[in-house]
Amino acid sequence: MLKLWGRTNSINVMKVLWALEEIGLPYERIDAGMQFGVVNTDEYRAINPNSRVPTIEEDGFTLFESNTIVRYLCAKYSMGGLCPEDLRSRADTERWMDWVTAQVHPVMTPVFWNLIRTTPDKRNPIAVAENTLATNRTMEILDWGLVRRPYLGGGSLTVGDIAVGVWVHRWYALPIERPDLPRVRAYYERLLERSAYRLHVSLPLS
Numbered sequence: 001m002l003k004l005w006g007r008t009n010s011i012n013v014m015k016v017l018w019a020l021e022e023i024g025l026p027y028e029r030i031d032a033g034m035q036f037g038v039v040n041t042d043e044y045r046a047i048n049p050n051s052r053v054p055t056i057e058e059d060g061f062t063l064f065e066s067n068t069i070v071r072y073l074c075a076k077y078s079m080g081g082l083c084p085e086d087l088r089s090r091a092d093t094e095r096w097m098d099w100v101t102a103q104v105h106p107v108m109t110p111v112f113w114n115l116i117r118t119t120p121d122k123r124n125p126i127a128v129a130e131n132t133l134a135t136n137r138t139m140e141i142l143d144w145g146l147v148r149r150p151y152l153g154g155g156s157l158t159v160g161d162i163a164v165g166v167w168v169h170r171w172y173a174l175p176i177e178r179p180d181l182p183r184v185r186a187y188y189e190r191l192l193e194r195s196a197y198r199l200h201v202s203l204p205l206s
């Protein structure tokens with residue numbers, strides 16, 4: 001059975017859990033990261049030199065990097081579904097995985113860490129204010145990306161949505177001021193209709 005190392009409140013682990021649930025693949029999850037440790041052991045470093053979560057192992061094959069794991073699982077188990085068969089359609093959705101890593105992660109993460117994982121006395125309000133502005137700008141970009149398409153790859157959920165959808169929940173769950181973005185809001189509501197998203201992603205932030 002496929003093994004997944006990672007704590008459930010990690011945004012990168014959530015992507016993998018969501019993908020596994022959409023696919024319907026059985027798996028065993030081992031708590032790792034933060035309070036669970038594991039990631040700094042020699043055994044874990046040998047399969048994930050980053051000492052981060054998630055990591056998967058399937059029949060002796062190990063893989064780290066959440067977006068790569070999601071692409072692997074979707075290509076192996078959902079070709080023509082979560083992973084578009086047509087090369088251009090696949091590139092069309094996959095680019096959003098690069099976009100979210102490069103544009104959203106660096107600015108939303110400081111807001112999340114300050115407001116959710118730091119005690120009020122240790123927060124940096126300037127970092128929160130600046131990065132909230134920058135985060136909101138990225139969501140405006142996403143709003144334009146959703147013009148004339150319900151999902152990032154077109155008419156149905158594909159790999160790009162899994163990488164981006166986890167951040168969309170975080171954006172709505174953070175105690176910040178947000179512009180009203182109708183297409184992002186409709187996209188979030190569409191994702192919330194999926195049981196796999198509700199089960200693994202749209203949870204209270206911790």
Ligand SMILES: N[C@@H](CCC(=O)N[C@@H](CS)C(=O)NCC(=O)O)C(=O)O
Binds near residue numbers: 034039
């Ligand atoms: N680029 C990596 C980033 C992995 C990462 O930074 N994971 C975080 C959790 S979201 C982590 O392992 N933090 C340290 C820990 O949990 O101990 C990926 O997408 O898998």
